Amino acid sequence: MHIAEQGIGPLVLLLHGFPEIWYSWRHQIGYLAKHGYHVVAPDMRGYGDTDSPLNPSSYSPLHLVGDLVGLLDHFGQQQAFVVGHDYGAIVAWHLSLFRPDRVKALVALSAPYFETSSSIRSIESFRQGFGRAERSFARYDYLTVMKKFLLYNKTDYLVAPPGMELIDYLETPAVLPPWITEQDLQVYAEKFEESGFSGALNYFRAIESYWEVLGPWQGKRIDVPAKFIVGDNDIGFDALGTGEYVKGDVFKSLVPNLEVVILDGGHHFIQQEKPHEVSHEILSFVSKFSTEKFHLV
Numbered sequence: 001m002h003i004a005e006q007g008i009g010p011l012v013l014l015l016h017g018f019p020e021i022w023y024s025w026r027h028q029i030g031y032l033a034k035h036g037y038h039v040v041a042p043d044m045r046g047y048g049d050t051d052s053p054l055n056p057s058s059y060s061p062l063h064l065v066g067d068l069v070g071l072l073d074h075f076g077q078q079q080a081f082v083v084g085h086d087y088g089a090i091v092a093w094h095l096s097l098f099r100p101d102r103v104k105a106l107v108a109l110s111a112p113y114f115e116t117s118s119s120i121r122s123i124e125s126f127r128q129g130f131g132r133a134e135r136s137f138a139r140y141d142y143l144t145v146m147k148k149f150l151l152y153n154k155t156d157y158l159v160a161p162p163g164m165e166l167i168d169y170l171e172t173p174a175v176l177p178p179w180i181t182e183q184d185l186q187v188y189a190e191k192f193e194e195s196g197f198s199g200a201l202n203y204f205r206a207i208e209s210y211w212e213v214l215g216p217w218q219g220k221r222i223d224v225p226a227k228f229i230v231g232d233n234d235i236g237f238d239a240l241g242t243g244e245y246v247k248g249d250v251f252k253s254l255v256p257n258l259e260v261v262i263l264d265g266g267h268h269f270i271q272q273e274k275p276h277e278v279s280h281e282i283l284s285f286v287s288k289f290s291t292e293k294f295h296l297v
Contacts, residue, residue, distance in 0.1 A: 001067060002049035004041045007033025010104070010290050011077045013068065014041040017086020017110070019149050019200050020269075021048040023187050024085065027275030028282060035283055036290075037081075042071065044088065046199020048191050054198065056205035060213050061094045068095050072102055081286045085109040085271055087203055096224045097217055105225040105289045107282050110234055110268055112246050113222060113255055133201055136165035142189040145197075147172050150185065153267050156239045179273045227259040227285045229278060231266020259285065 004022040006029050014025040022041040032039045043050040045067050046059065053059070068091070072080055081104050084092030089111035096103045137145055148170035152158065160169035176182065192200075228246060230237065237243045245251055246260050261281055263274055271278045 002043045007038050009036040009038050011080040012037045012039050013080050013082045015084035015088030017088045021191050028279050031279040052199030056202040059202045059206040060209050064091045065095045065098050079104045081105050083107040096222045100224050103224045107227045109229045136167045142193045146185050146188045155233050157236050222255045225257045226255050229261045229281055231263045231270045233267045235268050
């Protein structure tokens with residue numbers, strides 16, 4: 001597993017989502033390290049310079065959580081603060097569900113925790129589209145693919161109309177937003193050109209196994225302290241009822257030690273779009289549970 005690493009102090013894991021690499025946390029890595037934390041941002045299984053098994057069955061929740069347990073063991077740490085975005089948040093929730101003894105506190109961005117049946121329904125349509133996605137992706141250069149996904153700013157559900165491939169449905173913005181540069185996008189494009197998209201897409205191809213894997217934890221609460229951060233312009237915030245869900249009682253019944261923060265004007269890749277706000281929200285939360293930090297001057 002390839003990692004980006006900075007700082008000394010309590011361990012913080014930063015877990016990226018789709019279609020990203022460790023670089024998505026470039027703003028948070030230095031910020032948290034400066035405030036006294038040992039920050040580790042891995043390329044998740046199937047991404048970047050980390051191993052990419054070919055079989056989708058190797059991307060089950062048990063495999064992904066096992067990677068993180070192994071990472072904690074590598075650093076000789078019983079526990080860590082865990083921060084996840086998008087699919088990285090889903091893995092972080094599952095780590096907190098399976099091994100709460102390894103998590104000091106959790107910060108999840110964009111993807112809330114659902115019970116098994118709801119979480120599978122919410123991403124099943126992605127699986128259907130992504131099963132054949134590599135063939136359609138190949139019609140575009142890697143930089144264009146990254147622009148289509150990372151710059152998506154609509155709030156409706158990310159599903160193509162019938163008869164159209166998702167990558168063809170997504171627009172390619174002519175002008176970049178101020179929070180990302182052409183050079184930033186090129187970092188992603190060059191890394192995916194090396195690795196391809198097979199590993200990243202295998203996360204979605206593995207979803208059909210979730211019923212079986214997660215069944216024993218159906219109805220189980222996540223009791224670790226948790227903070228959920230989402231932008232009010234995130235994908236599906238209104239159209240899918242995400243906003244209503246994260247403000248309601250069901251989410252808090254599943255995650256009783258929960259804080260919810262909704263950032264005005266925030267879209268899906270919120271740690272990049274609003275780096276100062278997100279970094280502050282992460283630090284303000286994990287610092288409540290930190291007993292020893294090393295501040296860098």
